[in-house]
Amino acid sequence: MPFIPHTEDDIRAMLEAIGADSIEALFDEIPADLRIRHLDGVPETMSEPELARLMLERSEQDGRPLNFIGAGAYEHHIPAAVWEITTRGEFYSAYTPYQAEASQGTLQVIYEYQTMMTRLMAMDASNASLYDGASALAEAVLMAVRANRKSKSRKVLMPVAVHPAYRATTRTIVDNQDIDLIEVPYDPAGGHTPVEALKQYEGEDITALVIAQPNFFGILEDVDDLTDWAHANGALAIAVVNPMAAAMLTPPGRWGEKGVDIACGEGQPLGVPLASGGPYYGYMCCRKEHVRQMPGRIVGRTVDRDGRTGYTLTLQAREQHIRRSKATSNICTNQGLLVTASTIFMSIVGGAGLQRIARTSHANTRALVERFRDNPAVGPVFNRPYFHECVLKVGVPLDTILPALAEDNLLAGYALAQDYPELEDCLLVCATETKTQQDLDRYADAMNRVVGDNAATGRTAKPKMA
Amino acid sequence: MPFIPHTEDDIRAMLEAIGADSIEALFDEIPADLRIRHLDGVPETMSEPELARLMLERSEQDGRPLNFIGAGAYEHHIPAAVWEITTRGEFYSAYTPYQAEASQGTLQVIYEYQTMMTRLMAMDASNASLYDGASALAEAVLMAVRANRKSKSRKVLMPVAVHPAYRATTRTIVDNQDIDLIEVPYDPAGGHTPVEALKQYEGEDITALVIAQPNFFGILEDVDDLTDWAHANGALAIAVVNPMAAAMLTPPGRWGEKGVDIACGEGQPLGVPLASGGPYYGYMCCRKEHVRQMPGRIVGRTVDRDGRTGYTLTLQAREQHIRRSKATSNICTNQGLLVTASTIFMSIVGGAGLQRIARTSHANTRALVERFRDNPAVGPVFNRPYFHECVLKVGVPLDTILPALAEDNLLAGYALAQDYPELEDCLLVCATETKTQQDLDRYADAMNRVVGDNAATGRTAKPKMA
Amino acid sequence: MLIFEHSRPGREAPGHSPRELADVSDIPAGLLREDVPGLPEVSELQAVRHYTRLSQKNFSIDTQFYPLGSCTMKYNPRACNTYAMLPGFLARHPLAPASTGQGFMACMYELQEMLKDITGMKAVSLTPAAGAQGEFTGVAMIRAYHDARGDSGRSEIIVPDAAHGTNPATATMCGYKVREIPTMKDGDVDLEALKQAVGPQTAGIMLTNPSTLGVFERRIQEIARIVHEAGGLLYYDGANLNAILGKVRPGVMGFDVIHMNLHKTFSTPHGGGGPGAGPVGVSERLEPFLPVPMVGNYGDRYHWITEKEKPQSIGRLSAFMGNAGVLMRAYIYARLLGREGMHRVADFATLNANYLMVKLREAGFDLAFPERRATHEFIVTLKRQKKELDVTAMDFAKRLLDYGYHAPTTYFPLLVPECLLIEPTETEAREELDGFVEAMIKIQEEAETNAEVLKEAPHTQPVRRLDDVRAARELDLAWSEH
Amino acid sequence: MLIFEHSRPGREAPGHSPRELADVSDIPAGLLREDVPGLPEVSELQAVRHYTRLSQKNFSIDTQFYPLGSCTMKYNPRACNTYAMLPGFLARHPLAPASTGQGFMACMYELQEMLKDITGMKAVSLTPAAGAQGEFTGVAMIRAYHDARGDSGRSEIIVPDAAHGTNPATATMCGYKVREIPTMKDGDVDLEALKQAVGPQTAGIMLTNPSTLGVFERRIQEIARIVHEAGGLLYYDGANLNAILGKVRPGVMGFDVIHMNLHKTFSTPHGGGGPGAGPVGVSERLEPFLPVPMVGNYGDRYHWITEKEKPQSIGRLSAFMGNAGVLMRAYIYARLLGREGMHRVADFATLNANYLMVKLREAGFDLAFPERRATHEFIVTLKRQKKELDVTAMDFAKRLLDYGYHAPTTYFPLLVPECLLIEPTETEAREELDGFVEAMIKIQEEAETNAEVLKEAPHTQPVRRLDDVRAARELDLAWSEH
CATH class of the missing domain: 3.40.640.10 (Type I PLP-dependent aspartate aminotransferase-like (Major domain))
Structure with a gap:
């Protein structure tokens, strides 16, 4: 019995001490018509090795995409x-x-x-x-x-x-x-x-x-x-x-x-x-x-x-x-x-460490935005300073390119139109200190590629707002 | 400095207490001509996040094959x-x-x-x-x-x-x-x-x-x-x-x-x-x-x-x-x-648990061997009882089929000829309690397939020895 | 010693943050922080040593018997932690597309399904972050239900006087007046008082069953009838679900909505005070109002259910989907128990409680409800000891620490004087219970012969009894060097 | 209480083994066990609680300053454990084909390369499982070398009297006679005695440098010349490598072979007594004799080097490749330190040792080698205290436990009476060293005023001083119910 230490001897001795015939008798205050007969919605017990195997499979089945989504949850190194x-x-x-x-x-x-x-x-x-x-x-x-x-x-x-x-x-x-x-x-x-x-x-x-x-x-x-x-x-x-x-x-x-x-x-x-x-x-x-x-x-x-x-x-x-x-x-x-x-x-990262992480996250996001300087179809929407996230307007429909990028193990950002209809095809992008210059390049290359591929077929690219 | 707690103040105060001008001075008993100038064979320091990423990649880069090798190291569940x-x-x-x-x-x-x-x-x-x-x-x-x-x-x-x-x-x-x-x-x-x-x-x-x-x-x-x-x-x-x-x-x-x-x-x-x-x-x-x-x-x-x-x-x-x-x-x-x-x-598995693991491992290996009962090209070499490993003679060259099976994420066993030349194309196979009936089927199917594929081209299948 | 006292200017644990101070000159100086935040400057070893040593100053399930009534301090299987923390699960962003989270979502969907069957409810939302948030969710749905029917004159929630404090606090948060009804001497709700209390103003009733008194409310079906006939709904506070897991479905008792404390019944860790998880289950009429997100499936593909699919939802309770990692641990626990293991939880929690109750009674302790079966917990009252020996439930509690046992819950429920609410849980062995009884007997002897040793207890802990009055009067909530 | 005392017949922690007792009727009954092995029958919680509580009875680096000389008890970075235990690494079978182990083998190959550079050796084999096995490997290679040249009359290994016990024990295991040479008063080897000792019978010399006396052997080059001229080889016992990491290469000092204790210098965990890892490095002439397996590469593909490629190898030392998981931790540590971090290990280990030495001298303690620099460790002798106050090094050691410090190494090296061999390591902060000095001063005061408190120490540990004589005389090596 998983996680229950009772031996048959224990059960017998304990019931005797209580003066009950069976464990079942301890539930005699519960109206009989309320009692459960079957629990068909719960699968049969799994042993820990079976469980371990299932969880290993499920934890790995979806790959590990390179993530540029922030939007309230941020990828930082944890010692x-x-x-x-x-x-x-x-x-x-x-x-x-x-x-x-x-x-x-x-x-x-x-x-x-x-x-x-x-x-x-x-x-x-x-x-x-x-x-x-x-x-x-x-x-x-x-x-x-x-x-x-x-x-x-x-x-x-x-x-x-x-x-x-x-x-x-x-x-x-x-x-x-x-x-x-x-x-x-x-x-x-x-x-x-x-x-x-x-x-x-x-x-x-x-x-x-x-x-x-x-x-x-x-x-x-x-x-x-x-x-x-x-x-x-x-x-x-x-x-x-x-x-x-x-x-x-x-x-x-x-x-x-x-x-x-x-x-x-x-x-x-x-x-x-x-x-x-x-x-x-x-x-x-x-x-x-x-x-x-x-x-x-x-x-x-x-x-x-x-x-x-x-x-x-x-x-x-x-x-x-x-x-x-x-x-x-x-x-x-x-x-x-x-x-x-x-x-x-x-305690481990310290105040100065925290500050360096914050500043590098800012600098990485800026560096990522910079990579689109020469692409007229991708660029920042707002003209004010930001911390480590930036809204990018992308000149093609996001519902086409985001799945394609995800297929390619890249999560390119959070699509804002679901919350802000006026920000159609705008992407909230975050590059924390965990991203290397190579990661930023990978993002830029992939984005330039899909935008290029889709520019002809998609919604017309709009001019940058900023 | 990784793992070193000394501040500049500490260093100064400690050297003062010692009466030395520098840390370098503490090594003055070592002949100067012995001292290291460069350590080019050691890469530059990695931060923990860089290291974490490298190790995650390396731990996953080779996949996780289904393992039927024992030969002295055995896959058992660990709570x-x-x-x-x-x-x-x-x-x-x-x-x-x-x-x-x-x-x-x-x-x-x-x-x-x-x-x-x-x-x-x-x-x-x-x-x-x-x-x-x-x-x-x-x-x-x-x-x-x-x-x-x-x-x-x-x-x-x-x-x-x-x-x-x-x-x-x-x-x-x-x-x-x-x-x-x-x-x-x-x-x-x-x-x-x-x-x-x-x-x-x-x-x-x-x-x-x-x-x-x-x-x-x-x-x-x-x-x-x-x-x-x-x-x-x-x-x-x-x-x-x-x-x-x-x-x-x-x-x-x-x-x-x-x-x-x-x-x-x-x-x-x-x-x-x-x-x-x-x-x-x-x-x-x-x-x-x-x-x-x-x-x-x-x-x-x-x-x-x-x-x-x-x-x-x-x-x-x-x-x-x-x-x-x-x-x-x-x-x-x-x-x-x-x-x-x-x-x-x-303590957790207990004596009875250990015994059940051992017996299931035995039974699984036997069940695996049984799956080749109808395949004349694959069968046990020895006729005595075994624990949870068995030597199988395979009627085709192992150096052809083992890499093919490994490609297919299946480690089919340990090839014995490297230690026992007389056991050419013999495989030491182990199926512990971690293997399900589906795993055994997968092994049998894969083996039957590659043996079938290779029977024509390989060394002639020899009759079973037992 | 505080971690700050290990701090020295300029010390740090390098390798966990970038080495360079990146340029931020594009940000106006007025927005930038002028100093470095005053966090500890310590080496990694100092931090590891400090917190490892601090951990040793805790009682915990992993080190002590912890019969804290109403909290279900049972064994937290290590497998739940190990497998919920696989790198693949930890790395997943909450807003990553469902296509990259099918493994995770499969677990969540299956958990929803299992909880539905266990509670007898039509649908389950996993998102509430703890029991109290589950309660809020439940009452908010009751309100949404009445409002959707245009039945908005209902202004009261009925709560028995024995209820957890979260019940009335929740009703208030949802804009309801709280109407307390009394408990009878046998521990059951006073039905006459209930009949008096219900009416067109009744939005619903919040009940824990078994109640906080450690007894099963026998006339629950009648209560359901009375409340439903008055047009109110029944809310089930799942704090004590461990007592009836696999035995009775709250839905069958007549409840319309339930929250479950997964950190109790499904053995996710209590973590020194959370995180918990408080999924809610509802009957058909409340289904439209469930909070989002939930996990749905088409065949074997899983997707998120949001406000779009559930326009009547009461809405969101947190930024994402709630305490996912806690839910994962509960999922693993449920799979390890399986169908066969569920009712055994209630069986052995009940066996342990009744055994311990009988043994303590034999040892001369007074029970609050001597005529009743214990459920998964029961109450000893030390009113007599207080009166005769001038020792309190608190004194017993503190002295138990010296014997290596965490104290039961003291002074709750409020209506039993000098009470100890004792919940042994199903994962403790008989010897452990016997040891606890022995300790109680010894403490009783001490109380009779040398009460000072109780009043001055504990004697073996890192500190002796703390001055709570001073803590509240001379507030010191953060350390400073000066 | 022993885990066996929690055992009850029929209790068990299910879910970790198959439920069915599989059929084994194909095995003759005479070969089958008739009983169930008498292991504990406990619940999972009982096991978790028992071993968690037991762990708290240990001193460890993670909880205490642990200046155990010669053992290099420095911080074991948690990252080394976390990343060496990634599921992908743990699952790999040692005989899985190299094609399915490229990630793992890349780490091993790079570790070999780093160790080569650090030691100044031509080649490295990672396979020895610990320092003593590394020593064995080194001396066996020396023997193989002489044998391969037909120079088989060499029957002696020279060992200084201050050497670790493993040195003479190893020489014996390799079939050599041990010839001890004395140490001079200044801590260096007696060169005149060495010159007397060498000859055509000399196979080699085993040296630790810095020596176990905590000083650097200044005339190492002359020693190398003397031994080499006699036709012998020089073996470097890497136990004290931490003192010179990144500062001096043993290969440059003239050594032909070295073992490294990765659990010391490369900070892999000591684990309550292992596992360690004792890779060996060799100069060109010993390369053919290195133990197998090793990792080789063609371009970016890695493969195993076995006896086939190294027919003169002394052979295997274990069933597989040695303590792979320890090697992974050392690899991670080396990468985290990197080129820049290596020499800082020696810098700060030396700074800490010299500071602590000076402070203790100022506090009135006698140093074994007062004229010398400390390396990463140094020796205090309590000969005077023994004589004047009748307190021993052991009494000081036990009393230090009461002050929350693990004792230094006592009674080693054997040639210094009442010695404490103190190694603070580079990862301890100055405050920790100051605290240790304060404790030593207080203990000295106690020795002078109330020696009993030392002789009866420790007073704060789970047990008081144990009866070792009884342990050896009335051997009780396994528990039984009777």
Whole structure:
């Protein structure tokens, strides 16, 4: 019996102790007509060797394409040490550190993580993680509504240039709480969210403004102006920041005059493998004054009876298991193991290393874009600086060429028209530090080839927009 | 600087403490004309991501053929838990347990391993491992020469049916010690080592007889008769046993009237991956009276000052670091990590599990052989029972068909003619428990096809020998 | 010592980042960071040693018996980790085309199918990232259902007073008022109170069955009838699914929607507090509202189901498809158990719980529901010890750590005073349970003869009892050199 | 508790072996085992928990500073393990045709080439499984060389008295008599004694340079001349190669043959006592005798070199090619270091050793060779402490464990009384060395004021000092129930 240690002797002795005739008898409080007879939808048991073989086959059956998709999940090198330590049984198979004295390993890791995130973001406090970047933004919106006591409107300005899945997730989660998510358009030339677009809301009661850096198009926003606009208009500023970008760009705690109120985003770039989308983790940082409105677990440093330093879960009075229907969030389990991985990742890579990775990722994407300088059919759509992603307009139908490139083991980017119909045949392309010059050449050659092949048959190539 | 923690400050302060101007100055006792100027044969440093990519490519570039080769290294399932625990830093990065009190983990593992091996082999004592099965046989021969005090001849009977690489290794290692390795032929019909072949040595001073179970051809020897012959003739009996076979066959400690004196062999089948041939480990067990002649490390159970049970290296007086030129062997480092893996493997698989694996391996090989019942060009060479390997005569030249099958991702077996010229176009084939009926079908279909294709062009098919 | 205290300016673990500082002069200086983020500067060995040693300061399933009630701390098979982390799976981008992810998607599709059969539901979406998000999803679908029918006057969710805190918190997040109903002395829901509570304002009820009290709600069919007749739907909180795996399908009990905590019932790792995964299953009427993405198939080709195919979906819950790697581990676990193994989980979880309960009762401990069968867990109350000896459930919990056992859940459910909620799980051997009983007996003796040793416990851990009040009052949430 | 004590008849971890007991009736009953081997019958969780907990009872590089002299306990990069254990590498059968192993063989070939350059040798064979087997290989080749020239009267190998025990043991295994020569007070070999010792009976000399005394043999060129002029060859014991990596090539010093301990210098794991790997490099005249197999290449295709291509080879040393997985880890390590990183190993190993030596001298400890530079290691002698305070090197060693440091090598080399052979390695940070010095100072204070605490040490380990005498006298090498 897989994973069950009971011998026949054990079963007999245990039933005798209980005073039951059979294991079946232990279920006598369940109405008989409810009981399962067959489980035909579950296949027969597999032995581990059978399973191993199946999984090896499935993991290899689709090849390993060279990937230039980012769009919210980024391919970065992860030191081997990170996951070899993270999956040690003591981290892997422990639970939430309810018994602090027997969980100092996990608790200290989280405290170190919180410290690292506050330093990376230049913020005062960090929680112990949320599910992912998108749901973290939703929680940030809810938090802002709680934290901005002066505002009654529950209106939140949400730029269209924020990741579409983040916006969708936020909609799903805040939908039933009378919150008004107001879309702010992006500038068609720059791809950024112009402060001018906010003008119309001046004087209104706005609860919060969301600011993504970079935004979904990879474009860098005028974060100082946007932050100051929010504060000048009584709104809280919520930053959504790629933490890898924060290593080279002004961190959200220093945007504008006083920095943002809440920073959140996707922790995946910090040591978490792509792995089809999860588990990742959402990080969240805030200013000191908002800490009691922050959702999720928080670890604090304290002392034991002998005055020795120790770590413990704190501010639990915010949480659902204490406050129930009045909790800041219903979150319970978060993404502890990913936080462990990220903490080890940041320790090994270091701040300077992170900065070099960020800068090389930027430079690689720029170098990739440069390779199309002489191809009139391929070129950047927006004219503003970007981090490590860029929107390329391709002069032929993407639905023709992307499958062809994928066949050739090249994932050329994310097609934007599914979310932005106005960006037809536009591709969001990302080249992180993992890409070599040869990889960029391979991309350029393949793209030039398929564009050439398809130019005649496809939609007419449009002139570059920038 | 990879793996070096020194900052510029550290270097300065440390040199100052030493009173040296530079690190270079610390090498001032080395004659200047000896110093290296260039290391052109070593490539430039690789970052871990570059390395990761190279290794992924190299590990995958050759495909993953379906393997039917055994010949001393056997494909068995290894529970995932085995290596996840074995590679924990505390096992992986510790050394030989010289400081017993700070090495109870490793020491207890070895003590448990010794216990398991003595039970599997039905012997009195086990050491903590040797390099591999082949060198273990060499050490067993040397040990027998020391242990058989009544014998002066240093003559050891070595059947030709013992693994050719084991015989070669033994030759290399005992070559300079005046030991006479006398070959004993195998029976051409049965593939076994007949006791009759030993008749001519009766009355002679023979130091030891080597008995392999199964032998290199997979054939089961008449181990009882051979063991009794050795003892009747004043020789020690040295068993070379596949430990997986020992789970279903009479263990060497029970061969004949009194069991063998020394049992040794390759530990790889017990939880060690094929991995191109190593690291594996040699096991060695012996009767109580020979324990002080056994080479390698041995762990004993003892007590500490408070009377608590503990484990420690013992009988070190045999070893080179104490006895130097009079040591039982020059062995120092052995194969500790593999022993750890094997110990966990045996714990998880258990004795009954081991027996089922062994029996299924036997049955699978037999089923594979059966599939050629109707093919006159392919059939077994020997007519005696075998464990999980069988010699098949193939009626076409192997040098034609093996590469064709390998091209087709099938490793059809080990060609015996390289070691046994008389076994031209004979293939040693192994189907362990890892092979499904579909795998056996695939083998049979592929073999029937290539044999059919080549029958016309190749050497004439010979009639089956059995 | 913190990792930051190993840091020295200029130290680093090279080889993990580019050597050159690439040019970024195309970016306006005002947008660039002026300093290097203040992360630790340590060697790789220092990091490895630090975190390896830290790990040893944890209790975990892999090192200790961990009978934390309601959390199902059972063995996390190593195979699930090894095979979910094969390089081919780790490398796949979530937005890579389905054509390059057929192997992965086959696993997800099959997992959906298995969960459907196990729960008796019509359809399953894997995307919720944890139990609480699954709860949110379920209640949001209930709301979407009523809204789609124009039945929007329903403003209340009924929750028993014994429920997990996530239940009322979730109902609130979905804009519902929470109406608590009491539990009777035998641990079952008070049906009279329920009848009183339901009405046209009732959107639904959230139930855990077995409940958090460790007993099976016997009159579940009647509850379903009452709620359904009032026009409400039934939400099944799958936290305790381990107790009935392969025994009863929540769909057959009458539930309309269920979430499953895969990190409990399907043994994916708890990871020091996540990641979990909280797939939801629904009956036919809720199917249109399931969150996306889901995996569909045509023959043997798999594809993603998105809002396009499910226009009534409540939408997305995360940027991609949820905790894929957790789902992979659950898939592997389910395949290793197979059809034959599923009901054994409930069998032996129940056997272990009842055995442990009986043994503790024999040892003189008071049970919260002495007349009831234990399900996969049960409750000991130390009210008497508190009163007579002035020792608390917390004191017992801390002292258990000294005996090498993780403490059971304490002070939950809230309605049982000084409670220990004990869940041994099916993967623990009888000797382990006997050892736990022995420890409890010894601690009881200590409480009677030398209560100080409990009050001062733990004595053998890296730290002694921590000052939680100070932690909350003098907030220290991040380290600084000063 | 032993794993056997968790065993219960009939318990098992299923799913790792076939469920059926296959028919073996074709095998005569007399050959079949009558019982089931008495291995533990435990659940998978019990095994995982038992061995995880056991692992925590070890000191290791990953958890402690481990300055075990002569063993080079430096950081074992995790990348070496991760990438050597890729599924594709683990699955390859050693006898699979070279056509299906080109990726693996490319690594092996490149490793041979790198080791050639590093050692200054003409050719390298990777096959020896450990240092001692490398030594055997080297001396066997020396013998084969003399024999091939018909110069078979050479019957002696010269070994300094400070040599590793493996050196004389190896010479004996190869049928040689061992002739020891003394070391001078400054740590160098006594050249006059060497001149006396050499002659037509001299087959060769085995030397470690730097020697086991932690000093570089300054007159190595003269030694080479003396031995070569007598017709002998020079064997380099690579145990201390870490001290001169990228600094001096043994081939240039005049050595004819060298073995390398990859588990020392190339940082493959020590594994609780192996596996190691002991490749040998040789000068031109010994090349024909190298053990097989080796990897050759034609253009970019790799093939195996066997006895066919090397008919004078001393032969095989193991069934296959040696410790391939260890060689892979060494290959990865060498690539990560690269050309630029090699000499830094020696630089910082030497810096650390000299710094630690100076600090300990300043703290009042006596050095064995106070006039000499430390190489990568050095010797402290506690002769004075033994005499004045009646505490031994062993007492210091055991007490160091209480301070969280693994002890240095004690009582080796044999010619320095009460010695501690201390090798910090290049991967340790200065703070770690300072911490070690502090611990030594405290222990010295304890020795002066409360020697009992040393003599009774360790106090913080899973067991206190063990009775080795009893272990050897009342041999208990395997557990039994009775």
